[in-house]
Amino acid sequence: MAQLTYEKEITGLIVVDPYNDFISEGGKVWDRIKGVAEVNQCIPHMEQVLQAARTAGIRVFYAMHRRYRPGDYDTWKYIAPIQSSARKSKAFEYGTWGGEIRSEFQPQPGDVVTSEHWGSSGFASTDLDLQLRKRGIEKLIVIGMIAHTCVEATVRYAAELGYEVTVVKDATASYSDDHMHAALAINIPNYASAVVTADEIVEAIAGGRK
Amino acid sequence: MAQLTYEKEITGLIVVDPYNDFISEGGKVWDRIKGVAEVNQCIPHMEQVLQAARTAGIRVFYAMHRRYRPGDYDTWKYIAPIQSSARKSKAFEYGTWGGEIRSEFQPQPGDVVTSEHWGSSGFASTDLDLQLRKRGIEKLIVIGMIAHTCVEATVRYAAELGYEVTVVKDATASYSDDHMHAALAINIPNYASAVVTADEIVEAIAGGRK
Amino acid sequence: MAQLTYEKEITGLIVVDPYNDFISEGGKVWDRIKGVAEVNQCIPHMEQVLQAARTAGIRVFYAMHRRYRPGDYDTWKYIAPIQSSARKSKAFEYGTWGGEIRSEFQPQPGDVVTSEHWGSSGFASTDLDLQLRKRGIEKLIVIGMIAHTCVEATVRYAAELGYEVTVVKDATASYSDDHMHAALAINIPNYASAVVTADEIVEAIAGGRK
């Protein structure tokens, strides 16, 4: 991996959409993800990175998708395909188990849960950028779901905004190896300065802690 | 294709980075693109769509990458990989032939050339969105280079901003079929309401003109 | 007033911060506002405009300030003076009466309550712009609090984004006539295409309804 450093004062961990609907058995989208996620041990790796960040004193930011509420999208003139899907599936429905954060990933005091995004980028129409900047964060470590949609979108926006980005490739997942390849091998390396494993980032974070 | 309509009052054609360095024989990046571009007849298709838009009275917007100037990026703390490449290659160098728009795609009176982007999205840190909105544009047709970087980024941002987007798949190109697949088959269909051929869009535009 | 029109399909009413803390007897900031607000009958005018918009089928959008929650601002490196004040006063504290919308202004089905802003502009770091655009809104009527901070900021951002803006001068208030003059006579006329009375906008809206 690139020899990046992760000073805790300027590094933030972005956890993208750790909803039960995405990453828990029984979630609405889990069946489409679990093939990849079980092979690369995505969920344990997400936990591992989250724990390492907390231990190192790296602040944690949650980038969360809009939880479906009745009426959402109904009066929009235009709706992107991915929003049509969300509308149809009612993924992350507000007030349901699927719209809750998986228990192992519950926000802790000091974590920042940003306002919800309506598309894929955690930055679009939210306060994520403000919350990061207000704390002097310049470097991002990104984990979560789904590699080729929200994760890639958040990475692209982060790079356009000027952040230095690292993506943890076995702490994300998608519908197939083909989707993972598109996101992690084709696109994200143009925007993320490093694409690493959970083991690698945990070691690098621990190094930065010293 | 989806039965979209393209009313001239609310539709804009976005031409992404039609620089000689990208799309002309002798351009710095052309050798990496021409394999795909010659097979799908990208350049003639771009011309065909541009001509059809002009004939139909659809306004044309140019989303242009920063033309390299001495000193660019030199005092940046962080630089994304794709920006490092641009810095190294000096692609689209200001004042050189490579940094000029290929002759067939020269802006005409009434076209809008927006301010230059520093990353991949034509919207990031530019006036593209403002110029579109000020003219009541709600629907975008996107052509140009490169499919998996600037085109995909511009499409993603457009969808996040609320535009209805159509991408012309044989009026764009990339480094390989693998790159085209990642952009056009995996990612863009989540954000673009239609991914069509040049022939299809030309027919649809002509229909909207009636 | 300028002869603007307010077609219901493209016009939105923006209600800025109708919290009890601002506009109800007993609210934390009311004592500083009520001198002006009682003279210009701000609250009845706000109700009058809101009712007229609903009757005319003009959609209503609520631009709401961050309701104070414990920990807010605590880990920010920099805080603007107006944010320091909000932190100290705990204005609009979440879960308290002061942080609730005054009863006469409760959102109705079909209204849009946007995500909360941390400064003064209803657009900054929120989904207000997205929610407006997705419904084809191009023209805004702005009422609410406080004239020289959140109202002026929201008007300035709206104009920069390309909206046509109308401000209702007796459906807003501030700390003194001097503050009202700065906002309504000096600054806002550069950005709002019309600054009108409640009676004038009600008549214009009714006209647009025909």
Added chain:
Amino acid sequence: MAQLTYEKEITGLIVVDPYNDFISEGGKVWDRIKGVAEVNQCIPHMEQVLQAARTAGIRVFYAMHRRYRPGDYDTWKYIAPIQSSARKSKAFEYGTWGGEIRSEFQPQPGDVVTSEHWGSSGFASTDLDLQLRKRGIEKLIVIGMIAHTCVEATVRYAAELGYEVTVVKDATASYSDDHMHAALAINIPNYASAVVTADEIVEAIAGGRK
């Protein structure tokens, strides 16, 4: 003044619109400004602050208004009052003396001239924020024209984006004392952490240089 510090690595000087049309004898708008500008010695103070910033190694950023070009605004559906004025007066016309930076304020190597803004805020639809962030700038010192329009707008946006802002009150000017009062006494103190004199900022900068 507040005891702010101005470390050169994280501080930027923003020079707003130092066009001949604004600040030179014979400029299109100078007659409306010179009453205030001559009394507060605005131009010499701007020079003094610019020189002090250069000496201290504080990077200089130019936030420049769109220079008028034929066709500008002609096909916009909506135009804000301040843009109508710019269109009518052709202020800062491209290719004319009025659209050039006054000679004493010419950019030097290492300065950053950002893309042009179409309204009042130096941040709206430009790369100003990107250029600042890419260099790690967190604190801004703002000078230039005009106090209640572009300067106030740029300050408001800066605060919303998270910057710590200082305004130099005798290195800006406006149409009257009333306009200066609205900007400098009523509005800007909510967003700028300090409003100081040129002498004060020069002393503070020199202190930060040690």
